[in-house]
Amino acid sequence: MVATLLHEIPLQGGDVTDGVVRVGDTVRRPASTSTPAVHALLRHLEAAGFEGAPRVVGMDGLGREILTFVPGTTGLCLASVTDEALIGLALLLREYHDATAGFPLTAEGWAGGSNDDKAPEIIGHCDLTLDNVIFRAGQPHALIDFDLARPTTRLFDIVTTLRHWAPIADPVDRPPLLRNLDVGARLRLFCDAYGVLPRDRRRLLELARIRFHRSYTAMRTRAAAGGNWAMMWAGGAGERIRRAASWLDVHEDELHAHLV
Incomplete structure (x- = not known):
C-alpha cells in the first residue's frame, strides 16, 4: 500500500520493456517469464560480490519486480565513446562474466534469442547497448x-557488446559520435582489456556474422507476434542488421588484421 503512494517516474531508454518506473530508490519493472531466472542470477552476483548490477528487492503489489535504482547516466555522450570508456566496459564485462561462475548453465527459464553453437560458459547479458550501461x-x-540474459559463451557476449560499442555497423546507421571511429582499433582495444584469447580473436568476426544472421531471424519471428518487437522491425531494425552484415563482409580483412 505504501508503494502506491510514492511518486512513479517513468524511465526511458529501452526498446523492448514498457512500464519501467522509478519509485524512490527502487525501479519497478513488469515481470516476465524470465524474471525468476534473472532474479536468481542477480542474487548470485550479489553473493559473489559483484557491484556492477542492481540488487533484487522483491515484487510489489502490482506484480512488478522491484530492483534497486543504480544512479548514473546512460546513453551516447562524449564520455561514452572514449577509449578509456571502452577499456572500462571490457573490464566490467570480464568481471561480470567471472562472477557468473558457479551459476547453473541451463536454458530453463531464460529469454530466447540467437546464440553460439559452442557449449555455454557463462550467463551472458546479451544486450549491452549504450542504454544498458x-x-x-x-x-x-x-x-x-x-x-x-541467457547461457552462452564469453565470445558471443563480447560480439554482442562490440556490435554496439565498436560499433560493428554500417556508418549510415551509426550516431554521429560513432560514425568516424576506427572500428578495428576499438575491437583490439576491447579484446586486449578483456583478455580475449588468440583463438577467440580469430573467430570473433565469424561469430559476428553468424549472430547477424540469427538475430535477424529471431527478431523477425518476435516481430510477427506484435508489440515493441514489431515496432522495432517496422522502424528498420532488420535492414540495419543486413547493412551491418554487408559492411562486415567488405571490411573483414582490415578488421581481422587488427585482431590477430
Whole structure:
C-alpha cells in the first residue's frame, strides 16, 4: 500500500520493456517469464560480490519486480565513446562474466534469442547497448536490464557488446559520435582489456556474422507476434542488421588484421 503512494517516474531508454518506473530508490519493472531466472542470477552476483548490477528487492503489489535504482547516466555522450570508456566496459564485462561462475548453465527459464553453437560458459547479458550501461565519472559502473540474459559463451557476449560499442555497423546507421571511429582499433582495444584469447580473436568476426544472421531471424519471428518487437522491425531494425552484415563482409580483412 505504501508503494502506491510514492511518486512513479517513468524511465526511458529501452526498446523492448514498457512500464519501467522509478519509485524512490527502487525501479519497478513488469515481470516476465524470465524474471525468476534473472532474479536468481542477480542474487548470485550479489553473493559473489559483484557491484556492477542492481540488487533484487522483491515484487510489489502490482506484480512488478522491484530492483534497486543504480544512479548514473546512460546513453551516447562524449564520455561514452572514449577509449578509456571502452577499456572500462571490457573490464566490467570480464568481471561480470567471472562472477557468473558457479551459476547453473541451463536454458530453463531464460529469454530466447540467437546464440553460439559452442557449449555455454557463462550467463551472458546479451544486450549491452549504450542504454544498458550505467556511467559514473566518465566510466562504466554497472550493467542493467538483464531481460535477454541467457547461457552462452564469453565470445558471443563480447560480439554482442562490440556490435554496439565498436560499433560493428554500417556508418549510415551509426550516431554521429560513432560514425568516424576506427572500428578495428576499438575491437583490439576491447579484446586486449578483456583478455580475449588468440583463438577467440580469430573467430570473433565469424561469430559476428553468424549472430547477424540469427538475430535477424529471431527478431523477425518476435516481430510477427506484435508489440515493441514489431515496432522495432517496422522502424528498420532488420535492414540495419543486413547493412551491418554487408559492411562486415567488405571490411573483414582490415578488421581481422587488427585482431590477430
